[in-house]
Amino acid sequence: MVLLARQLGPELRHYDAKAIARYYRSRPLLLIGRALTIAWMLGTFWLRLRLDARRGLENPHRNTRARELREILTHLGPTFIKVGQALSTRPDLVRRDFLEELVKLQDQLPPFDNHRAWATIQQELGRPVREIYHEISPQPVAAASLGQVYRAVLKTGDTVAVKVQRPQLVPRLTLDLCLMRWAAGAFGKLLPLNLGHDLRAIVDEFGNKLFEEIDYLNEGRNAEKFAANFRDDPTVKVPSIFWRYSSRRVLTLEWIDGYKLTDTEQIRAANLDENALVEIGVVAGLRQLLEHGFFHADPHPGNLFAMPDGRVAYVDFGMMDQLDEPTKETLASAIVHLVNRDYLNVALDFITLGFLTPEVQVEAVVPALERAFDNALGESVRDFNFKSITDDFSVLMYDYPFRIPAKFALIIRSLVTQEGLALSLNPDFKIVEVAYPYVTRRLLQGESSEMRRRLVEVLFKNGKFQWQRLENMLAIARMSSSSSQASFDLLPTARLGLQYLLSDEGRYLRHQVVLALVEDDRLHTEEVGRLWELVKDDLAPRRLMDYALASLRELSTESAIKTAAVS
Structure with missing residues (x-):
């Protein structure tokens, strides 16, 4: 070898x-x-x-x-x-x-011998264990598939987790991956699934991720990028990396005291709010997919911990993946289209995401989507669950030209895992109750021109303005079930919306809004009245005046800067 x-x-x-x-x-x-x-x-x-x-x-x-x-x-x-x-x-x-x-x-696997671990540490860090650590646990505190973890105290006094890779990993992995790839090519077509591509692509994706995972320097960089994304989120904890004591096969990081998210007894004994932990985990997962585009692809119970102060800590950043901006935006609009049961646009989103080929006859697929998603959604959005989706899609993929892009295999795994973790803490949990308000807020806030375009697509159907849809979105966006998801503030969104309407980009929307107000040969005063009842508290005169003054001050500052730059 x-x-x-x-x-x-x-x-x-x-x-x-x-x-x-x-x-x-x-x-x-x-x-x-x-x-x-x-x-x-x-x-x-x-x-x-x-x-x-x-x-x-x-x-x-x-x-x-x-x-x-x-x-x-x-x-x-x-x-x-x-x-x-x-x-x-x-x-x-x-x-x-x-x-x-x-x-x-x-995380309940047999460990390998300590002597081999000490030899790896010395080989990788260039010094014997006794010269690096003031103390180190006599046995690993956790053993996983690719390595094992020790609790140690550095000479500096810092308490750390020391992750040491299993010996001879590369020969073992390459031999098995070679066989898996051969089997995928030989027997993949016999499986009752229309994957839309060679099954070997999935093996290759698996292989790429495994090789990324066994490079601990890559894992350390991932952890720091993940921490930077959540630096303003007080509910999420990411351990610091000790680069001086890290290499490709040894990773030293901050020790995390906490409880596995599946350890409900200890979580309850610590008087932690289980529902708050669930919401922190789900919102953090959504932010990774739809906001940052950089997501933890292996959020199993051994990698997430509830901390005594109520935060959720992520560990093990070996398996991560990246989404581009168009994919994030399409995912956001697809969720809203799905909840609104707008299956034609769901099908179009699926084409953009790669679940359907561009040549597919969309009209033929829509009835299948209706059957699958109506079953998953149940009588209301509250009944939605990913298990129903995966069950029904296994049938759809056999009868219709659906496929799973290799990247989305990791996303689906991540979502199903997060739902399973949430259900272990709260059996009545419904992921859409957290996901939909978050996605709705993202669309209403319209931080980018593409997000604003997606919002317009959602609010107009067959050229008609969807008053009820806007009313539902505003009501849902203002829902706040815990401190982990801040309540929706309408004023900043209203300001962005007004700026958009008055811009060249918003010319089409201005025209459509005027048409919507007089649609069907009547003034839509009833709909406007319902919307006003929803937002009037946010638009109280005193708040409007304070916000207008702040905006004027900001505008004056920007104008002064531009004037100075020109002169």
């Missing part, structure tokens, strides 16, 4: 499917031996399941079989443990008894 590192050289720093395939193509015995091991362990497990079904012993043997599956994945090593972790967040694919065992793969 040392030869692997020498032959691939610098390419080992990044996933390279072709280079890995070239290496193992000339070493078929390695591939055959590993393939036989995997086939034997998973094949005999499948046979035991079939025998249980034939003998009517499924229920008595459920816990035993679930434990066996976890042990098999653990024995097969890091790559299969990561697959098991991904499945542990998918209650739509894995039955409950198996799910409970797979969750243990997140």
Whole structure:
């Protein structure tokens, strides 16, 4: 295996499917031996399941079989443990008894020997352990698929978490990824799913993320970027990185005292507000996807902690991903279109996002979306849940030209995981009750020209102004169920809206608003009256005067600066 590192050289720093395939193509015995091991362990497990079904012993043997599956994945090593972790967040694919065992793969794995960990630290940091730390825990406090964590105190007195990578990771990962990619090409077409692209693309995405995850310097940079995004959010905590004591295979970061979000007993014993923790987690997840575009792709229970002061702490930033601005904006409008049951625009959003090809006949897909999403939404928005969506979409993808872009596999995993975490704290939680107010506020605030365009699309349907939709959006945007989501202030939004209306960009909207007021040959005074009842408290004369004076002062300052610049 040392030869692997020498032959691939610098390419080992990044996933390279072709280079890995070239290496193992000339070493078929390695591939055959590993393939036989995997086939034997998973094949005999499948046979035991079939025998249980034939003998009517499924229920008595459920816990035993679930434990066996976890042990098999653990024995097969890091790559299969990561697959098991991904499945542990998918209650739509894995039955409950198996799910409970797979969750243990997140941070209840057997550790590797301390001597090997100390050797890695010395090799990576250039000094023996005793010269770096005042003290270090005699055993790891957590062991995961790719490394294990020790609690330590530096000579400086700082309490830290020391993350040490498992030995020989690259040879293990590349061998399994090579086999997975071959299996995806050979058997992917036999699966009853229309993925819209080669299943090998999903394996490649998985491989890319694994290689990013085993580079701890990359993880440290991710953590600092994530912390910068949430620097103004007092509800989210990100540990600091100690760069002097970090390398590609050793990461030292601030120690976090807290409770796993699934540890409801300790959370209640600490008198923490479970609903507030749920909302912090969901809003933070939405901000990552729709505001920052940089999101934590592995938010499982071992990576999120409730702190004694009520904050939610994120750890483990190895698996992250980035969304571009158009994708963020399309996601925001898609959520509003979905909640408004505007399935034609949902289909158009899906084309933009890559779930449907541009050649698809949208009118033929809309009835399928109606069936799937009406079931997921239930009788009201409150009944929406991602489990129903994933269940129904597995049918849709078989009958219609839907596909899952590789990037969205991580987003879907992240959303389903967050919903599962929220449900563990509050079984009655409905993700849309938090998500929709947040998205509505983002649209109404119209911070960019694209967001304003999306808002116009939402408020007009078939050329007609949707009075009820605007009324619903304003009412929902002002909802505030906890301190973690600040109440909606209409005045700044009204100011932005007025500036937009008076600008060249807002010429079309000015025309449409005038038409809306006299639509259907009548003045829409009743609708305007309802809107006024919603907003009149925010537009009290004293507040309007104070805000106008502040805006005038700001405008005068800007004018003075421009005048000085010209002169």
